[in-house]
Amino acid sequence: MSKLGARSVIGVPYVWLLLFFLVPFIIVFKISFSEMQYAIPPYTDLVGWADEVLTINLNLGNYYYLWDDSLYAKAYLSSVRIAFFATIGALIIGYPMAYAIARADASSRNALLMMVMLPSWTSFLIRIYAWVGILKNNGLINNALMSVGIIDQPIAMLNTEFAVYIGIVYAYLPFMILPIYTNLVKLDNSLLEASADLGCPPWKTFLTVTLPLSKAGIIAGSMLVFIPSVGEFVIPEMLGGAETLMIGKVLWQEFFNNRDWPVASAVAIVMLLLLLVPITFFHRYQSRELEA
Amino acid sequence: MSDAASSPMLEIRQVTKRFGQLSAVKDVSLTINKGEIFALLGGSGCGKTTLLRMMSGFETPSEGAILIDGEDVSKVPPFQRPVNMMFQSYALFPHMTVEQNVAFGLKQDKLPKAQIADQVAAMLKLVHMTDFAKRKPNQLSGGQRQRVALARSLAKKPKVLLLDEPMGALDKKLRSQMQLELVDIIESVGVTCVMVTHDQEEAMTMANRVSVMHLGEIMQVGSPSEIYEFPNSRHTAEFIGSVNIFDATVQGVGSDASQLSCTDLNCVLSVEGGVNAVEGAQVGVAVRPEKIYMSRTQPEQGDNWLHGKVEDIAYLGGHSVYHVKLASGKTVMATTTNVDRHEQRLTWEDQVYLYWSASSSVVLYQ
Amino acid sequence: MQTGKISRFSKTVLSLGFFFLYAPILILVIFSFNKSELVTVWAGFSFKWYGELFRDPQMLGAAWISLKIAFLAASAAVVLGTMASIVMVRMGNFTGKTAFTSMITAPLVMPEVITGLSLLLLFVAMGQSLGWPGQRGMLTIWIAHVTFCTAFVTVVVTSRLQEMDESIEEAAQDLGAPPWKVFFLVTLPIIAPALMSGWLLAFTLSLDDLVIASFVSGPGSTTLPMAVFSSVRMGISPQINALATLVVLVATIAVFIAWWVAQRSLRVTTKVGD
Numbered sequence: 001m002s003k004l005g006a007r008s009v010i011g012v013p014y015v016w017l018l019l020f021f022l023v024p025f026i027i028v029f030k031i032s033f034s035e036m037q038y039a040i041p042p043y044t045d046l047v048g049w050a051d052e053v054l055t056i057n058l059n060l061g062n063y064y065y066l067w068d069d070s071l072y073a074k075a076y077l078s079s080v081r082i083a084f085f086a087t088i089g090a091l092i093i094g095y096p097m098a099y100a101i102a103r104a105d106a107s108s109r110n111a112l113l114m115m116v117m118l119p120s121w122t123s124f125l126i127r128i129y130a131w132v133g134i135l136k137n138n139g140l141i142n143n144a145l146m147s148v149g150i151i152d153q154p155i156a157m158l159n160t161e162f163a164v165y166i167g168i169v170y171a172y173l174p175f176m177i178l179p180i181y182t183n184l185v186k187l188d189n190s191l192l193e194a195s196a197d198l199g200c201p202p203w204k205t206f207l208t209v210t211l212p213l214s215k216a217g218i219i220a221g222s223m224l225v226f227i228p229s230v231g232e233f234v235i236p237e238m239l240g241g242a243e244t245l246m247i248g249k250v251l252w253q254e255f256f257n258n259r260d261w262p263v264a265s266a267v268a269i270v271m272l273l274l275l276l277v278p279i280t281f282f283h284r285y286q287s288r289e290l291e292a
Numbered sequence: 293m294s295d296a297a298s299s300p301m302l303e304i305r306q307v308t309k310r311f312g313q314l315s316a317v318k319d320v321s322l323t324i325n326k327g328e329i330f331a332l333l334g335g336s337g338c339g340k341t342t343l344l345r346m347m348s349g350f351e352t353p354s355e356g357a358i359l360i361d362g363e364d365v366s367k368v369p370p371f372q373r374p375v376n377m378m379f380q381s382y383a384l385f386p387h388m389t390v391e392q393n394v395a396f397g398l399k400q401d402k403l404p405k406a407q408i409a410d411q412v413a414a415m416l417k418l419v420h421m422t423d424f425a426k427r428k429p430n431q432l433s434g435g436q437r438q439r440v441a442l443a444r445s446l447a448k449k450p451k452v453l454l455l456d457e458p459m460g461a462l463d464k465k466l467r468s469q470m471q472l473e474l475v476d477i478i479e480s481v482g483v484t485c486v487m488v489t490h491d492q493e494e495a496m497t498m499a500n501r502v503s504v505m506h507l508g509e510i511m512q513v514g515s516p517s518e519i520y521e522f523p524n525s526r527h528t529a530e531f532i533g534s535v536n537i538f539d540a541t542v543q544g545v546g547s548d549a550s551q552l553s554c555t556d557l558n559c560v561l562s563v564e565g566g567v568n569a570v571e572g573a574q575v576g577v578a579v580r581p582e583k584i585y586m587s588r589t590q591p592e593q594g595d596n597w598l599h600g601k602v603e604d605i606a607y608l609g610g611h612s613v614y615h616v617k618l619a620s621g622k623t624v625m626a627t628t629t630n631v632d633r634h635e636q637r638l639t640w641e642d643q644v645y646l647y648w649s650a651s652s653s654v655v656l657y658q
Numbered sequence: 659m660q661t662g663k664i665s666r667f668s669k670t671v672l673s674l675g676f677f678f679l680y681a682p683i684l685i686l687v688i689f690s691f692n693k694s695e696l697v698t699v700w701a702g703f704s705f706k707w708y709g710e711l712f713r714d715p716q717m718l719g720a721a722w723i724s725l726k727i728a729f730l731a732a733s734a735a736v737v738l739g740t741m742a743s744i745v746m747v748r749m750g751n752f753t754g755k756t757a758f759t760s761m762i763t764a765p766l767v768m769p770e771v772i773t774g775l776s777l778l779l780l781f782v783a784m785g786q787s788l789g790w791p792g793q794r795g796m797l798t799i800w801i802a803h804v805t806f807c808t809a810f811v812t813v814v815v816t817s818r819l820q821e822m823d824e825s826i827e828e829a830a831q832d833l834g835a836p837p838w839k840v841f842f843l844v845t846l847p848i849i850a851p852a853l854m855s856g857w858l859l860a861f862t863l864s865l866d867d868l869v870i871a872s873f874v875s876g877p878g879s880t881t882l883p884m885a886v887f888s889s890v891r892m893g894i895s896p897q898i899n900a901l902a903t904l905v906v907l908v909a910t911i912a913v914f915i916a917w918w919v920a921q922r923s924l925r926v927t928t929k930v931g932d
Contacts, residue, residue, distance in 0.1 A: 004826065005837060005838060007743055009741050009745060010745050010749060010752065010758075012738065012741055013738045013739075013745065013758075013808065014745075014754070014758060016698070016738055016804075016805070016808070017758070017761040017762070017805070017808075018761070020763065020777065020780070020801060020802075020804075020805040021764070021782060021805055022761060023763050024776030024777050024779060024780040025776050025777065026784050027779045027780050028772075028775060028776045028779055031779055041783075041786060042780050053824060056705075059778045064717075065705060074909040079666065093675060093678070096667075096671040096675075097672060097675040099671075100668035100669075100671045100672050101667075101672070101780075102665070105670060110917070110921070112672065114917050115676060115679075116679070117913070118909070118913055119679050119683060120678070120860060120862075120907040121858075121862050121910075121912070121913050122683065122844075122867075122902070122905050122906045122909045123865075123866050123883065123886075123902065123905050124866050125684065125866070125868055125883050125886055125887060125890075126682065126686065126886070126898070126902040129686075129839070129890050129898060130682035130683060130685060130686045130902070131682055131900070132890070133685065133686070133689070134685065136683060136748065136752060140685065143699075169680075170678070170682070173675075173678075173679065199760050223767060224766070226768035227768075228767055228768075228769055228770070230769060231768075231769020231772060232769070233769050233770065233771050233869050234868060234869065234887075236789075238890070248769060248771045250773065251771045252771060252869075255870075257776060261779070263777060265779065267669070267774065268771070268772045268776070268843055271769065271771075271772060272772060275769070275912075279764060279767060280766075282763070282766075282767055283759070283760055283763050283764065286759075286763040286766070286813075287756075287759045287760075287763060289817075320808065347831055348828075349832075350828060350831075369831075369836075370828070370831045370832050371831045371832070371833075371834050371836050371840075372834075373834055373838075374833075374834055376833065377828075377829070377832045379825040379828070380825070380827055381823055383823060383825040383826045383827050383828065383829035385826060385827075385829075385830070385847060385848075386826070386848060387847045396830065396833050396835075396843075397833030397834050400833060400834030400835050400839070401834060444833070445830075445832075447831075448834065461731075587881055
């Protein structure tokens, strides 16, 4: 390929990503050290130049504020907790499904996979909204249970953490199934036969052969569920109610309701640091896939 | 072809190719003549594919030059070289028909439509694929795909045709048939051809000249029989066919015959002609198994015989290979042709004498 | 015996799993035809919510904006994503490749609130110092969507490009086609199905995005998810059910078409046994 052509093929996406993905983070980082003010833009400049004096105002107040107000610590912790257990839930439901699809005969695999993906092709918001109607006090589940007579008072399900778990598992399940499936389908059937031939019962074969070999898929799937869940906004907003504290929601409120951009930026930076380890983990897996 | 053989078509001048620290091709020089079928033979990692890719233009030499028909093409990109390649995987365009595949190169030259159609028809006829013109590659068998790939790379009448492991994607039975067919087609067109292969049989069947490559260097260039009968190194001798190599010390050098001593033999080892080494030098002496005779009784000749016990016999139908263990611990191979069905053959544990004539062996210096 | 056991296990798992995935959607669809105002009590069949949906100028306007953005964002993301895939698969190593891969993969998992906030702050900072973009609206949403959709397109196209035999491209070059022509005559037709599914994926992602768009949108550029969100925040509305049903219908048809095309191209590009 000619030098110029090669450079522009690399250059165009590179510059785009630098400008619209990397630079924004630097700006967020910068603004997290500024102070809120009622002006346009609603934050102070870090660098001042007046009367030949250069002033650099690094305001650590936003971070101190996050540290000081236990609301933020609680929000971070409960986000991680909710995302973690929701990921486990998605794994428990998703792994058997991925396994079943991978073991199905080749002709029906694609159709089954398409059925898993189809819901994700419809609106995320609408799918979460569907659960509102199912879970609320006069919703489908409560109505059904009451009409049968199992309960006479509706069980509060909407606006609880439980609803958030359901929402995350429901919305992110395909992202768990897909990488695990891709991994399991590559598993050579003769490995399982060899294991059986060597006297290993099926359940033990699963534990000693199938499960370890699908580790990469499990990691990728879990990261695809866990990382976005930590910062999820729509699900806790619509299903979690006021009591469910999640950091994505906090950031949203700081930004839209309090219009405190510096604090919102600090919240984002801390969230990013929190997710750095899982993101690098995911990145290592993904770049191996992409560059292989 | 001897009349055309004098003028060079492809010249490789002191070409070196480095990938980082590693030199894949080291200071290689070659001259390939018009109309020749030339084979680069070697194991995996010997640099033969890198050399071929430099001829086609997919790699550029780190040092040296490549000339085609007298013109330096070292810096010319692949799409401007008068060279076409048949890829190991055939690399047929899956979304085009056989016809469109063959026409692809001609279209790049912006030839008039009628001329393209004529040339495509001629090429398909040449490879006997006229009936399959409208098929897609995935509707063809392996052998048919190869013919299409050949037609496609011949369509532009390249000055040099490159074949990368031409039989690599075919099963064994089809190979021997396609080898001869391919040679017939190439010779009928008269194109100069360079092929890369790891299969010595393939190289010897198809090529007029073979060069043996090892670790990025060319070990020997010659006709198939030269390479087989007169290998110039242990590597070439061992790579082409099977061979017994005796470590020997030069004792007496003469113009008609020379004498060497070898602990494996029960007598003196003599070779035809002179030896290019001083007395006392260590050399190898190679003897091909089919040039060794076997007998139960001690041979009458005073040199070139040894005594051992049959350790293993590989019965291969047409011939058998005997592995004879010597007192020194070395195993020597000897071949016999199975002429008579009921012959009383030597068997395991038999004591045998092996002997050969002085003209059958080759002295190896490296 | 063994296979019987496996398939019974599979059947149970898959029926339960698919029930979980599809029941909520099915309920939405059923209740979109409900006569009653109450979303959860059946009061007879009616198309009235569809009528209301199509008479709602705000919803229609938002849908139109969303469709326009999604179309343009998906198209740009396919171009950028294809370039990025070629960089990843065919260009070998170059300085800054690790940074490149990181920037390609990170948006796949980046929480939307972070992406949204950071892009908004970029646009504000650019507006302050460069005077562009002066106002946030469709253009800024488009840029944001292109950025995160490119990552998804890259993953889809990269995996197809990896499967493709590189010597096919070399053969085209060997036969006299310069690199750009090789790309358009050989590579592009072979990876076309992947480009199409990448485009569809990007289109859906863009059409679906609420959080990022909320951050970077401006006055007069309310997208469909934003309209839906503000509507459901005020309480449940059967009109949304009607909208949901239409979305499901369109998505199903689109996915079936994409699937059919993919199956057909699979038959063309994969070997059929002799």
